[in-house]
Amino acid sequence: MRGSTVEHQLENFMNGVKRRNPGEPEFHQAVEEVAATVIPYTIDRPIYTEYQILERMAEPDRVVSFRVCWEDDENKIRTQRGYRVQNNNAIGPYKGGIRFHPSVTQSVLKFLAFEQTFKNSLTGLPMGGGKGGADFNPKGKSDHEVMRFCQSFITELYRHIGEDTDVPAGDIGVGAREIGYMFGQYKRITNHFVGVLTGKGMEFGGSKIRTEATGYGTVYTMENMLAIRGETMEGKTCLVSGSGNVAHYAVQKVNHLGGKVVTLSDSSGFIHDPEGIDASKLDYIHDLKQVRRGRISEYAKEYSSATFHEGKRPWGVPCDIALPCATQNEIDLDDAKTLIANGCTGVSEGANMPTVKEGVDHYIDAKIMFAPSKMANAGGVAVSGLEMSQNSARISWSEEDLEKLLKDTMTGIHESCVEYGRESDTYVNYLRGANVAGFVKVADAMLAYGVV
Numbered sequence: 152m153r154g155s156t157v158e159h160q161l162e163n164f165m166n167g168v169k170r171r172n173p174g175e176p177e178f179h180q181a182v183e184e185v186a187a188t189v190i191p192y193t194i195d196r197p198i199y200t201e202y203q204i205l206e207r208m209a210e211p212d213r214v215v216s217f218r219v220c221w222e223d224d225e226n227k228i229r230t231q232r233g234y235r236v237q238n239n240n241a242i243g244p245y246k247g248g249i250r251f252h253p254s255v256t257q258s259v260l261k262f263l264a265f266e267q268t269f270k271n272s273l274t275g276l277p278m279g280g281g282k283g284g285a286d287f288n289p290k291g292k293s294d295h296e297v298m299r300f301c302q303s304f305i306t307e308l309y310r311h312i313g314e315d316t317d318v319p320a321g322d323i324g325v326g327a328r329e330i331g332y333m334f335g336q337y338k339r340i341t342n343h344f345v346g347v348l349t350g351k352g353m354e355f356g357g358s359k360i361r362t363e364a365t366g367y368g369t370v371y372t373m374e375n376m377l378a379i380r381g382e383t384m385e386g387k388t389c390l391v392s393g394s395g396n397v398a399h400y401a402v403q404k405v406n407h408l409g410g411k412v413v414t415l416s417d418s419s420g421f422i423h424d425p426e427g428i429d430a431s432k433l434d435y436i437h438d439l440k441q442v443r444r445g446r447i448s449e450y451a452k453e454y455s456s457a458t459f460h461e462g463k464r465p466w467g468v469p470c471d472i473a474l475p476c477a478t479q480n481e482i483d484l485d486d487a488k489t490l491i492a493n494g495c496t497g498v499s500e501g502a503n504m505p506t507v508k509e510g511v512d513h514y515i516d517a518k519i520m521f522a523p524s525k526m527a528n529a530g531g532v533a534v535s536g537l538e539m540s541q542n543s544a545r546i547s548w549s550e551e552d553l554e555k556l557l558k559d560t561m562t563g564i565h566e567s568c569v570e571y572g573r574e575s576d577t578y579v580n581y582l583r584g585a586n587v588a589g590f591v592k593v594a595d596a597m598l599a600y601g602v603v
Contacts, residue, residue: 157191164190168209175258177479180508181265182209184523188583189590192571202602204594208268211238211261212245217307219285221300224293233304235283235311235319238264241596244315245281246271246532246539248322251300251329255284259479263322263503267532269589270525273564276536281317283308289324290444301332309337314345314542320535321350323478326396327362331355346542349535358538359550360557361531366400367554368530368561369474369501369522374408375565376497376520379579385409390470390495392416393477394440394447397501397528401474402433414465416477417447421465424450424457469493476501484509491517500524511582518578526568526585533560 161183168182186205193199215235223229234257237245247267250260260282268280285304289297312319321330330350337347344356351357360367374384387410391398394415402412411427415436424432435453439445451459466473466486473495475481479502482490487510490498497520500506504524506514514521534557541547548556564585571591572584 157194160190160194161186164205167206171210172258172261175261177256177258177262177504178265181262181504184504184508184511184582185265185269185586185590188586192587192590198598199594202598204597205590207597208239208590208593209265211236211264212240213237214257214261215308215311216257219287219300219304219307221296221303223296231285231287231300233283233285233307234260235308235317236260236264236281237311237317238280238282239268239593240279241593241600242272243277243279245317246278246320246535247280247282248284248320249325249329249333250282250284250322251287251289251324252284253286253288255286260284262479266503266525268593269586270529271532271536272589272592273526273567273585274529274533274536274560275563276533278532278536281319282322283319284322284325287324289329294328297329298332301329302336305333305336306340309340312347314347314539318346318535318539319348320532323395326350327352327357346539349538351538356538356542358534358541358553359548360553361534361538362396363400363403364534364557365397365528365531366402366476366501367404368533368557369397369401369476369499369527370404370408371530371558371561372522372527372565373472373474373497373499373520375562376499376522376579376581379569380520383408384472387411387471388413388469389472389474390414390465390468391474391476392421392465392481392505393475393502394436395476397531398476399433399437401476401501402428403430405474406430406433410472413470414468415447415450416465419446419448420459420461420463422447422450422457422459423465423468424454426456466490467493470495471497473498474501475505477505478502479504480507482506482510484513486510487513491519496520498522499527501528503528515580515582521581523582523585525589526564526581529564530557530561533557
């Protein structure tokens with residue numbers, strides 16, 4: 152009877168979400184993943200239902216959409232669309248990245264802002280959830296074109312953000328260069344030097360290990376899950392997708408812990424190096440992707456041990472551990488089945504929602520170690536929160552102190568997820584644990600405020 156009640160409530164809830172948010176499949180996917188695990192928890196705690204807490208969480212506080220006009224190097228006027236989704240600030244200022252990519256839509260940013268609310272809650276830091284971006288593609292653009300776009304973007308966005316209101320960071324397509332341009336324009340407009348953006352350069356308020364944090368945190372999460380089983384990363388064969396910062400530092404940390412990464416990828420395909428991607432090869436990839444802006448296929452030309460697989464993803468390669476670090480929905484149901492059939496026993500999501508819902512369901516059914524993105528990749532926003540603290544206090548912490556704080560934060564997140572997700576002595580449902588642990592903190596704050 153209870154099962155049918157849960158299914159009925161979930162169906163009614165999702166019908167309402169889809170009716171209010173038509174044509175937004177990514178947002179529907181993110182909300183349903185959370186609701187499917189949170190509703191069984193709230194059904195025994197009627198105050199959350201009485202105060203419509205989950206419904207309110209799934210309705211952003213506000214969505215700001217604006218035109219961004221800029222001039223390219225040929226003096227042609229270009230127009231993009233910018234957004235900021237401020238989802239929930241019950242436990243602190245809105246916090247979440249800015250993404251510049253042609254795939255950016257309101258649906259994508261609403262899903263990311265919703266996920267960010269739970270992720271930020273899990274860190275234990277006082278940060279709400281938000282996300283922003285534009286359908287601008289920085290690839291192939293000159294530095295001056297990127298600068299002009301960033302200045303135009305922040306000229307509109309600046310009125311909606313602030314160090315105690317909303318503190319954006321970087322994301323796909325937005326790195327130190329873009330943050331620098333936006334911070335410079337914000338300072339120019341407001342005449343205030345405050346911690347309104349994170350991911351800044353070290354010269355003007357940035358934090359050590361911010362670049363490394365998401366990748367490191369993804370691997371620390373897997374290390375924590377393995378420890379529950381009495382295992383370590385030593386000798387584990389790992390698949391990593393992507394070749395940006397998250398992937399780079401995930402590979403670096405796996406190497407530090409004695410594992411071996413055999414794949415990386417970009418939008419053109421993936422490389423497979425059975426000998427492993429060691430420190431010198433990783434340096435080559437960093438130069439290839441971050442400096443020369445090349446394609447991952449060039450790695451296979453440089454190293455005879457590697458092969459390039461055009462237009463394919465790496466999930467068919469046998470492995471012990473998978474670390475998807477590229478983008479959302481990069482692992483479909485067939486990929487999930489293949490991973491498990493080939494011996495994969497753990498997945499830690501470095502990217503945001505990289506596995507489709509059916510694939511996640513397959514992980515849960517197979518009872519493998521699965522860390523959803525809100526749990527696994529929270530290291531980046533955790534260090535962003537620490538950057539906010541350093542900016543507010545006008546101080547700077549050492550790299551050693553920050554890495555210890557990062558590792559302690561990921562351990563704390565793991566412990567919270569175990570508390571709400573343990574199903575037996577041998578299995579923890581980390582998806583349920585992450586969703587419920589993230590929900591409870593925000594929900595209790597919302598209850599304390601009354602109906603606002």
